[in-house]
Amino acid sequence: MLTFLSNFFLIYLTLFHIKKVVGTYKRMVIYFTAVGIVLSGLEIVARPFAQNYNHILLYFSLNEWIVSQELGQIILVIWAGIYILIVAFISVQFYYRYICLLYPKRTIYFDGWKTIIWMGYAFFPATIYAGTLYFFCPPDENGDESLKDFVLESYQLEIEDLPRLEIIPLDANGFRLKNLSFLVTGLLIMFFHYFIILYCGLRMNQNIREALCKMSKGQQKLQRQFFRALVIQSVGPTVFLIIPVAPILAIPFVSMYLDIEISVQTGWLYSMVGLFPPFDSISFMWIVTEYKHVIKNKLLLLLNKSSDNLSTTSQMKVIDKN
Template identity: 45%
Template sequence: MISLGITEILSKLGFGASFLTNSFLIYLTIFHVRKIYGTYKQMIVYFAISGILLTGLEPIARPFCHNFNGSLIYFSVGTLDLPQFTVQLILSIWAGFYLQTISFISIQFYYRYLCFFDVKKAKSFGGLKTVLWIGYPLIIGASYSTFIFLFSIPDTYSDDYMRLIIIRKLCTYFSLRSEIFNIYELEITERPRFDVVFYDAEGNIRIRSLCFTVSSISMITVHYIVILYCGIRMHLNMKRELKKFSAPQRKLQRQFFHALIAQCSGPTLFLVLPAAPILLTPILSPIVDISVSWRTGWFYSIVGLYPPFDSIAYMVIVTEYKKVIRNILKRPSLICGGKHPIERTSKTSSSNQKT
C-alpha cells in the first residue's frame, strides 16, 4: 500500500514545479515577448497565476476522496491546526479552481475564435471589459464552491453511511527512505469533509446529491461545448481565415491555436478525466449492483502536473518564447533588463495583425 504521505510530497513538488514554470512564463510574457500584447498577453498571465494558486492551495487543503458504493466523501488529510470550517472553505475553493480553469479555457477559445472571424468583437475584450472576462471564471469557480457547500455539507444520514467505511487501512509517511505502514481508524465526523450519498435507505435519489451532480456535470459540459465548437470551427476554416494576416502573423496564429489545444489537453487529462469516475460512481454503482471501495483521492496527486505541463507546452509551441529563452541563455544580462535583440512588433499595425 502506498503511503498517504506521498500525496503531500507530490503536492509540494507540483506546487514547486508550477511556481517555477508559470513564474518563468509570466516573466517572459511581460518583459521579453514582443509579439504578444494586449488582451492575449493578459490572458496568458492570468492563466499562469491561476495555475500557481491551484497548486499552492493543494498542500494546505490536502484534498482526498473515497468512493464507497453509492457515496462519495471529499475530505482533508491535512494536519494543520485550523478550524474545520476554514479547511472546508479551502477544500471548496480548491475544487472551484477546476471549473474556473475550464471556464477560462473556453473564454480563450472564444477570444481566438473572434480574432479569426470577428476582429471588432475581439477588440471588445480590451479596456474596461477586461473585468468581464477576468470576472466570469471567478464567478463560475465561486458558484461551484457554493454548490459544494449547499449540496454536499455533511448531514446525519451521510455521516452514518460513511461511518461504515471509516477510511481504514490508510498509512502514514515517516521518511524519504522508508515507509512505515500504520493502520489506523479515522472518526469521519472529526474531519473537514463534504459528502455525496446519492440514494437514501429506501433506494430513492437524494435531491441534494442529485443537484450537486447535475450542476457539476452541466457546468463542465457547457464549457466544453464552447471549446469544441470554437476549436472545430477554427480548424476547419483556418486556411481561409489566415489569408487576412501577413505571412509572419499566419505562423504566429497557427502557433496560438496549437498552444490553445495543448492548454486544453492539460486540464482535460489531469483534471476532468480523473474527476469523471469520482462523480459518476455514486450514481452507477448501485444501478449495476457493483460494490465499490476506491481511494480515488490518489487522482488528486496528478492535478499539480497540469500547470507546468501547460506552461512548458506553450513555451515550446510558440516560437518567440524559444527564441527569447535561447537569447537569455546566450546573454544572461537580458534577465536584468538588458536590451532584447527581438524587435517589438508595432502596436499601430492594422487590426488584423493583432493577437
C-alpha cells in the same frame, strides 16, 4: 515547485520580454498563469482526497494540522472552485482565439475594460460549483454513520476528525435532492465548458487556412503558433482536468443505475490536476517561437557570463602565481 518556477517564469517573460503577445491575450496569459499558481499553492494546504464508496462520494482533506473542521471544509471548497475557474477560463481563451481567427472585427468586444468582464466570467460557474458543494453537501449523521466503519478500516481515521463533505445522492429514505443537485450541476458545468473548448478547437481547425489567407505573413505565423498552443492546451484540460474529476462525480450515478457496489480510492486523481499548470506553461513557451528565442538568448547570455567569469578567474590565478 515546478509549478511555481514555470508559471512565474512565464509571467516574467510575458511582462518584460515578449513583444508579440499583446493586449487582451497578454492579460489572459498572465491572469491564467497566476490562477494556476494559486491552485497549486492551495492544493498543498488543502490536500484534497476523494473516496467513492458505492453511491457515496466522500471529499475530504488529508491535512493534519488544520484544527478547525469549518476551515478545512472552506479550503476544500475554495480549491474545488478554483479548479472550475481554470476550466471555465480555458473555454474563454479558446473562444477568444476562435473570434480572433474567424471574426477579427468582433475582438473589440474583448478590448479595454471588457476584458475584465470576460476574465471575471470564470468566477460565475466557479462560485456556483463551490457554493452548491458547500451548502448542499455538508456532513450529517446519516452520512457519517454510513461511512465511519469504512473510513476507520481503510484510512485508520475517525470520520469525525476529517474536514469533509459528503455527497450521497441516494440513501434509505430516497433521493437526497441537495446532494443530487450538486452532482448534476458539477457535471453540467464541466461538460458545458469542455464542449466550448472542443467546438472552438474543431471550428478553428476547419477554417484556419481560409482565415490565415486574409492576414499578413507575420500574423499568419503567430496565429499558427497560438493555434498549435491551443491544441496542446486542449489536451492538457482533457488529461489533467476532465478525465481525473469527471469519473469521481459520475461513479455515484453508475452505482445507483447499475445497482452495484463500488469502492475506489479516487483521490489520487487529484494529483493529476496539480500537473496541469506546469504542463500548460511549459507547452505554451515551447510552442510560441518568441518565448523560445528569448529563453535561448537568456541561456546564451548566462553561459557567456559564466565563461567570462571562469576566464577572468583563471587569468587572476596566473597573475598571482607570477
